[in-house]
Amino acid sequence: MKEMGLEGILDEISKVDTQEGLSFITALLLNELMKKEREIRLRESIDNKANGFYERQLACFLGSLGLSVPRDRKGEFRPSILPDRWEKADDSFQDFVLNLVLQSYSPGKIKALLQSMKLPYSAEQIEEIKEELYNKAKELRTRELPENLFCLFIDAYHTSMKDEEVGRVKKAVIYVAIGIDLEGRKSLMGYYIYWGSESREDWLEILNDLIKRGLKRVMLIVSDDFSGLSSAIEALFPNTDHQLCLIHMQRNLKRNMSKGDVKAFHEELQIIKRINDFDKAVERFEELCRKFEKKYPAYIKSLIAKKERYFQYLKYPEGVRKHVYTTNIVENINSRLELVRTNTGGYFQSMRTAEVAIYVTLSRIEKTKWRNPMLKILTKTDPVFS
Template sequence: MSGFKTRELPSDAFVLYIDAYHCDIKEKNKIRKASVYVVLGIDLQGNKDIFGFYTFFSSENKADWIKVFNDLIDRGLKRIMLIVSDDFPGISKAIETLFPYTDHQLCLVHLQRNVRNQMDKEDSQVFNKELKNIKENSLDYEDGLEKLDDLCSRFKSKYPSFIKHIQSNKERYLCFLKYPENLRKHIYTTNPVESVNSMIEKVRINLGGYFQSVDILEINLLIQRDNLKNGKWKKPIPAFKGASYEILQLFNKKFSVQTQNY
């Protein structure tokens, strides 16, 4: 366990996917609710791996995210092109602080779920249909932003707070449109890491509804990771491997600008 948590990471990554797995864990003879943040990384060659996982019994905040990112940095990770996550409290500020040149994509699938929760059925269907159109048919990032502004203006008077929230994060919701079209479908959602969490959820159910300790939870995470590394993740992901030249060009362009600004 300690070897995994302290192992050296690649210095550069194309994308990190971060998602929270919520579960019950027994600690000091009490069942407590915990959040486990799984960080799934893909390097510049398209290799996938779990870079780290972090268990907290407190609610999300910037200080905890600083700890997470500092751990990744301490183990060698220096430059990340893109981070894909949900809108966790404090995560955007932490990314801006420690990875100021990294793009931050908020999960578009989670936004669609929020739309269904915040709007009535008819309005949510219209909004999400238009959101799908923006995702699939925008010419580029600027075109997508313009279309999202137009869409939000149609619903602003009826859902002022919710629409204000969307507009305040519009650059993060549409960040994936900055990237080549053949990569966009892979980087607008946290689904890649959610699939890992779903495996752990099956283990929890088989164990009777909760984990006996943090160690048992993390050991099971490691088992799932090892199974994936020996199976589906043994070779680079075809979509990313096929676009490795484009990814490298984008990466070098982004971080050559960073170097010039120092």
Template sequence: MDKNTYYYETVKNMAVEKVLNQYCSDSDPSRPALKKLLEDLLDWFMLSERQIYLLKNENDKGNGFYDRKLGTPMGNLDISVPRTRTGDFRPHILPEPYKRVDESYTDLLMSLVVNGYSESSLLNTLKSLNLPYSDDELNKIKDDLKSELDLFKQRELPESVFALLIDAYHCEIKDGSKVKKAACYIILGVDMEGKKDIFGLYTFFGKENRADWNKVFQDLINRGLKRVLVVVSDDFPGIIETVKAVYPYADHQLCFVHLQRNIRKYMTKADAAEFNKELDKIKFASSFDEAVQKFYDLCSKFKSKYSRYMNILMEKAEHYMAFIKYPESLRKHVYTTNSVESINSLVEKIRIRSGGYFNSVEVLEINIYLQRENLRRTKWKKAVPMINAHIYEIQQIFQLRYFNQTQNS
């Protein structure tokens, strides 16, 4: 390695490491996710650049992509660089070979992920890099991603799915001159082959409420989702009645993990420990009826001390034990909303690093959409092995459940 190359690599590594350390430590589990998001964003940005180039150069045509590795201290960024037939196009967003990569370049990438796609900060960063594009062209690059988000939210859904895992992410969003409380309803679907995807995301200002959940489910139905085997949710106000109304033949599992957390909240430490110990045993019941009965018996044991709370739990026993209806190796996939909460936790870190709130609803939803794109290319690329291994049993349950039943229309 010659002196200039060594100097370039050293400066580049220092810059990238400095910016990354500003947002996450070496041990932060979100560090690999940020790496993947940078790759996705570079791919998207370069493709938008080529579109602008082809509009200006009508005699040239797109000619696929070539793979390139952009080395960083956290590992190589694997990117797909778009090319044209003449070979005259090169994305300006990429650093020139052996050109010094300073904080401005890495700040640009991290601002796309962390700074919430603030229009002013993004455009100012692009201009500071002296990219040869007008304001209109820079806005077009930004608008391309917004269009992708709109198409994602409107796309057709499968008619039948194995599971819906639903949760609401609570945050603050800037609306005009004020920062308001909001809830973003995230719907994670598992199809009949065991593959995961976000089926929808819906943001409403104010507190979580039944009316908004009705709008969410109505949109899912309008986009083609007619039959669901199991819905997994927390015990939101009115959610049991809403799920029953829109998917009357679906099992509705209330999050078992949240149940155990609430037990620790509403009972003394000693009682909660005893209750949850017995609750863990019920998870391995041989049948749904056995599980419900054991849950009733457990609640009855503590009813004299926690009468009102135990009555509430007993009323919802069938919803807390619905996962027992499925093969034992599948139960961990349908008894908790943790899969959705893991998405929420990544977005929450972005909110904190963005100053405590999102600049707009669009900013929040673009961040979630990018998390989805990242997951689809990594963890969600293939079906969940354990679910895929039980596809035949799932289909049998599905046929028995929906055979000759009235479909949503």
């Protein structure tokens, strides 16, 4: 097959039903390592050239990894990192590949690891590969955005991350923004990493960055009930509807009401969710809340104050409602990041590590689940864009 860049490799991987997380990252990195080794080898051989790739399935405890093995024109090159033909990759080999990028080893540890594996890569060459992946992640974070979006999903993922400047693990929050354009296509709008917990200042910075990169108008923003986000949206996107995640509200019932009351509330809420009229749904929801007002005064007061934001999705065509009443689309990203965090020692080893994890996670999803648009939603002649 013809030689591919990183995007081509991701596209090929997306066609194979591989295990999420470790197996995907391992296959991606193996391909990058082998291609880089050929590049390094050909620098020393003026009369030799690259000659495409051949496909190989590498069996290991993670499953069967689909690899694109680089060839040279003379037929002399064979990647040193690749196990012999018909041999499986052992556990230490898998640890080696994953740790090189996600564990952010120091140059000394990389050198020791390379020596133990008897592989010819230098620490500098490994850093060159890591830098390439990191640059791809930065491009994803800074690319120009469309002027108009139908919907923007925003969520905050709380995690632990090593601050390399102080040398200790700290609390951090990763914000991810996913957009649906007017053609129904989903894509990453941006990701942002901050130390500590979410704040109104963070939300303002994030929304301002989206605007700076080209975003002008959004019909609907979907989020959880984060402190400070609503006021930030009102300040920067005053004409945008703000939908609070209905699923999160339903989950929170269990923390604030008795089991029997949760059941009664939930049954009535299912009926309200199917009402096609926004105003009627809001009215019925307030009536439902009032039934429990004496028993849970503070909690019910908070629900009533936000009643309209739970049913903004009813203002939109029936075909898209199921896509925009919850933040599940972003939570799916968070669950994949959680898998990477768990498999790399319980915390991200650096901010760069987290950015690479976001890049490989989003690249995979954009090439698979988000490949086809869900439907044509709006046109630029709709009133919101006038």
